[in-house]
Amino acid sequence: MAPVKPKKQIDENLVKEKETAFAEFIQRKGLKTTRQRNTIIATFFRLQGHISVEELLNEVKKANPRIGYATVYRTLHLLVESGLVEERRFGDGLARYEGHSDVEHHDHMICLDCGEIFEFYNPRLEALQEKLAEENDFQIYRHRLELYGACKDKEACSHRKRKKVEQAAG
Amino acid sequence: MAPVKPKKQIDENLVKEKETAFAEFIQRKGLKTTRQRNTIIATFFRLQGHISVEELLNEVKKANPRIGYATVYRTLHLLVESGLVEERRFGDGLARYEGHSDVEHHDHMICLDCGEIFEFYNPRLEALQEKLAEENDFQIYRHRLELYGACKDKEACSHRKRKKVEQAAG
DNA sequence: GTGGAATACGAAAACAGTTTTCAAAATCGG
DNA sequence: CCGATTTTGAAAACTGTTTTCGTATTCCAC
Ligand SMILES: [Mn+2]
Ligand SMILES: [Mn+2]
Ligand SMILES: [Zn+2]
Ligand SMILES: [Zn+2]
Numbered sequence: 001m002a003p004v005k006p007k008k009q010i011d012e013n014l015v016k017e018k019e020t021a022f023a024e025f026i027q028r029k030g031l032k033t034t035r036q037r038n039t040i041i042a043t044f045f046r047l048q049g050h051i052s053v054e055e056l057l058n059e060v061k062k063a064n065p066r067i068g069y070a071t072v073y074r075t076l077h078l079l080v081e082s083g084l085v086e087e088r089r090f091g092d093g094l095a096r097y098e099g100h101s102d103v104e105h106h107d108h109m110i111c112l113d114c115g116e117i118f119e120f121y122n123p124r125l126e127a128l129q130e131k132l133a134e135e136n137d138f139q140i141y142r143h144r145l146e147l148y149g150a151c152k153d154k155e156a157c158s159h160r161k162r163k164k165v166e167q168a169a170g
Numbered sequence: 171m172a173p174v175k176p177k178k179q180i181d182e183n184l185v186k187e188k189e190t191a192f193a194e195f196i197q198r199k200g201l202k203t204t205r206q207r208n209t210i211i212a213t214f215f216r217l218q219g220h221i222s223v224e225e226l227l228n229e230v231k232k233a234n235p236r237i238g239y240a241t242v243y244r245t246l247h248l249l250v251e252s253g254l255v256e257e258r259r260f261g262d263g264l265a266r267y268e269g270h271s272d273v274e275h276h277d278h279m280i281c282l283d284c285g286e287i288f289e290f291y292n293p294r295l296e297a298l299q300e301k302l303a304e305e306n307d308f309q310i311y312r313h314r315l316e317l318y319g320a321c322k323d324k325e326a327c328s329h330r331k332r333k334k335v336e337q338a339a340g
Numbered sequence: 341g342t343g344g345a346a347t348a349c350g351a352a353a354a355c356a357g358t359t360t361t362c363a364a365a366a367t368c369g370g
Numbered sequence: 371c372c373g374a375t376t377t378t379g380a381a382a383a384c385t386g387t388t389t390t391c392g393t394a395t396t397c398c399a400c
Binding site: 089118125128141142143149 | 306311
Binding site for chain 2: 347348349
């Protein structure tokens with residue numbers, strides 16, 4: 001069985017940087033540093049991918065089972081407000097969050113079979129959007145581009161799918 | 171005051187065509203023709219733009235006040251299933267529906283000030299997406315591209331906004 | 341036309357994800 | 371430490387949508 005995708009290693013230094021940046025944001029806003037917020041952001045930044053609230057809460061509870069939904073939601077809002085995290089919605093009804101560490105901006109391809117989310121960025125695409133906006137006398141603040149479809153590599157795709165089912169089963 | 175946008179006239183023939191197409195779909199599926207469904211689709215196809223369920227229900231109630239939410243939701247699902255209508259979500263939490271009459275596929279620019287939705291289509295953009303998918307060994311079934319921003323024509327924009335406020339109040 | 345099985349309706353309840361409330365607990369500058 | 375201010379967690383509320391369930395309508399066979 002070939003290795004599917006070399007799991008990116010978490011860069012602990014980068015995580016620490018983010019934690020500091022968030023702490024500064026909290027200070028700047030005159031808010032308070034709390035055990036719960038620290039746990040939540042420490043957990044979040046050590047996860048990778050596009051994390052749902054439930055996924056995050058499950059992880060957070062491993063460190064502190066008494067933390068509830070409300071605090072996770074509230075902390076995620078703060079993370080978004082701080083600019084360290086972006087909210088995504090891929091049409092399955094739940095919000096997902098990602099620390100935009102990799103690239104400043106990117107778009108997504110979502111496999112409807114295995115659920116894998118591929119990220120991409122293309123300057124020509126971005127430029128073309130700008131040009132089209134220009135033609136319509138429109139100024140873009142932000143955009144979202146999502147390509148829904150399927151992996152062509154069926155083996156890798158079904159492997160991921162299987163793995164996901166196992167994971168869900170516990 | 172300059173004319174803002176020449177309101178497209180509804181093409182009654184086209185509407186009748188859609189009504190027929192839906193009737194055929196209903197037959198084909200072995201479902202029943204009902205007063206309510208007829209009212210709802212007749213109303214829907216005579217509205218223009220990106221219609222929310224509530225907007226549609228309000229209009230429908232003018233013809234038959236006894237029709238309820240459930241039936242509107244159910245009929246919209248049928249319309250989508252029939253392929254005559256597409257569901258859109260522009261991030262304000264509500265589903266919107268449009269008969270895709272104008273062009274087979276198009277993308278959207280959404281003004282965050284006045285709420286206006288501009289539609290556009292660009293073959294180069296579509297082709298570029300295909301190329302990027304190809305590079306990722308990915309097959310696109312469908313995509314969504316939304317540009318969020320603001321009209322540059324501030325006068326037209328605020329005129330639309332004002333009108334909308336009036337409408338909401340009235 | 342009627343009978344009657346199949347389907348659809350509408351009001352209300354249920355649902356899912358998220359937000360808010362509120363009383364108790366934690367934070368932190370003085 | 372004090373005490374004003376903020377935060378927390380459980381539960382309630384909220385929002386848009388779906389489902390339920392008893393009644394009403396459709397429509398095919400006769
Ligand atoms: Mn991403
Ligand atoms: Mn449109
Ligand atoms: Zn896949
Ligand atoms: Zn505008």
